[in-house]
Amino acid sequence: MLNPSSLYGVGNIGSSGFGLYVHVPFCVKKCSYCAFNVSHNGLHLQGDYFKALKAEVLHYLTNGPFELHGAGFDTIYFGGGTPSLVDPLLIADFLASTPHADDAEVSIEVNPESVRKELFASYVDSGITRVSIGVQSFDDKVLQYYGRTHDMAGAERAIELAVRTEGLAVGIDLVYGSDVEDDKSWSKTVSKATSLAKGISHVSAYALGIEQRTKLHYDKAQSQSEDILSERYLMASEAFEGCGLQNYEISNWARPDGRSRHNLNYWRWGDYLGVGLGAHSHFGRSRWWNGPSLKGYLADVQIKGTGFLAGEELTDTQVEAERLMLALRIQGGLSEKELRSWVSRVDGEDLLGLFEVADGRASLKPRGRLVADGVFRALSI
Numbered sequence: 157m158l159n160p161s162s163l164y165g166v167g168n169i170g171s172s173g174f175g176l177y178v179h180v181p182f183c184v185k186k187c188s189y190c191a192f193n194v195s196h197n198g199l200h201l202q203g204d205y206f207k208a209l210k211a212e213v214l215h216y217l218t219n220g221p222f223e224l225h226g227a228g229f230d231t232i233y234f235g236g237g238t239p240s241l242v243d244p245l246l247i248a249d250f251l252a253s254t255p256h257a258d259d260a261e262v263s264i265e266v267n268p269e270s271v272r273k274e275l276f277a278s279y280v281d282s283g284i285t286r287v288s289i290g291v292q293s294f295d296d297k298v299l300q301y302y303g304r305t306h307d308m309a310g311a312e313r314a315i316e317l318a319v320r321t322e323g324l325a326v327g328i329d330l331v332y333g334s335d336v337e338d339d340k341s342w343s344k345t346v347s348k349a350t351s352l353a354k355g356i357s358h359v360s361a362y363a364l365g366i367e368q369r370t371k372l373h374y375d376k377a378q379s380q381s382e383d384i385l386s387e388r389y390l391m392a393s394e395a396f397e398g399c400g401l402q403n404y405e406i407s408n409w410a411r412p413d414g415r416s417r418h419n420l421n422y423w424r425w426g427d428y429l430g431v432g433l434g435a436h437s438h439f440g441r442s443r444w445w446n447g448p449s450l451k452g453y454l455a456d457v458q459i460k461g462t463g464f465l466a467g468e469e470l471t472d473t474q475v476e477a478e479r480l481m482l483a484l485r486i487q488g489g490l491s492e493k494e495l496r497s498w499v500s501r502v503d504g505e506d507l508l509g510l511f512e513v514a515d516g517r518a519s520l521k522p523r524g525r526l527v528a529d530g531v532f533r534a535l536s537i
């Protein structure tokens with residue numbers, strides 16, 4: 157069986173950041189579209205779970221190549237699941253024992269229904285610098301269809317409390333394209349987001365995916381047609397840009413100082429450690445992932461020090477293709493020279509019209525972003 161120490165490649169030390177992803181699997185209930193690794197009856201195990209997370213970080217920092225990164229993590233991201241369900245003292249204790257740079261970006265995903273008045277202040281006290289609030293929609297009909305446990309008023313309340321908290325950058329997540337959403341509903345969500353834009357520094361907007369083993373999949377739900385999804389995307393992108401939130405990745409808009417450094421590190425092929433059940437890690441040309449079960453994870457960490465399940469080492473060709481795919485997603489992801497070299501390899505000069513170049517860096521134009529996967533396929537044949 158593979159184990160992480162047989163997988164380590166050369167790493168990306170010095171060339172990019174070093175991130176820590178912490179998967180927090182607890183949720184009140186499962187949303188109709190969600191295929192993430194979550195547990196809706198395991199919250200009583202949160203103390204054991206955080207003990208295991210700390211042990212897993214320590215294991216990798218003392219036995220793995222990550223110790224070469226020196227000053228500790230540049231970014232830490234608590235994702236889920238619903239990290240905001242967890243006792244904030246456990247988050248604070250985890251951060252206090254995890255080495256990170258003085259100017260580290262520390263983010264947490266927050267669900268509106270778990271927000272209480274003191275929550276954000278306690279996050280800032282423990283070193284958290286960013287929250288990402290799972291709003292999904294500002295239309296109660298859509299929220300019900302998604303099986304969310306908050307309504308529009310609850311989302312607004314959570315955002316208001318977050319933006320009033322000093323020292324905290326605030327982002328929101330939206331999902332569009334369900335079959336109960338019409339143009340009016342999506343416009344309402346976008347205008348609400350733009351009216352809040354003064355206080356928020358980041359918006360993510362994802363087209364709804366109907367994933368296997370979700371309620372929507374069992375119900376044979378459909379999302380909107382490609383044409384409608386494209387219109388909704390372009391409309392939202394223009395509105396977000398109009399209030400100072402620039403697109404910096406296909407589905408993400410931010411103020412220049414509000415970009416997610418953690419996610420940028422993924423898209424720039426940086427190194428990261430993922431801890432917790434189902435978490436993925438990447439170092440150099442290697443990547444590996446943990447097993448999906450909560451009880452299995454707790455037992456594995458106790459016995460082996462990690463939740464490691466399996467991994468792989470990529471070939472040069474695979475690395476090159478992955479880097480291209482990620483670079484196409486972000487603004488300025490390729491130098492003009494790199495773009496011209498990719499294009500000339502496939503005689504694809506006609507693709508150049510989908511790009512714009514500024515300061516020697518190439519980015520897909522808004523309409524080009526809609527066909528990023530096709531551009532990748534055309535360039536990498």
Ligand SMILES: C[S@@+](CC[C@H](N)C(=O)[O-])C[C@H]1O[C@@H](n2cnc3c(N)ncnc32)[C@H](O)[C@@H]1O
Pocket residue numbers: 189190191192235236237238239265266267289290291292329330331362363364365366367
């Ligand atoms: C897995 S959730 C975790 C955060 C938090 N529990 C929440 O629900 O907001 C992270 C984000 O992924 C996005 N997401 C999850 N499943 C999706 C799907 N099937 N289609 C599109 N976006 C999805 C949502 O925007 C969500 O906010």
Ligand code: SF4
Pocket residue numbers: 182183184185186187190191192194236237238267290
């Ligand atoms: S979308 Fe968020 S709250 Fe809903 S089940 Fe998935 S992780 Fe949990």
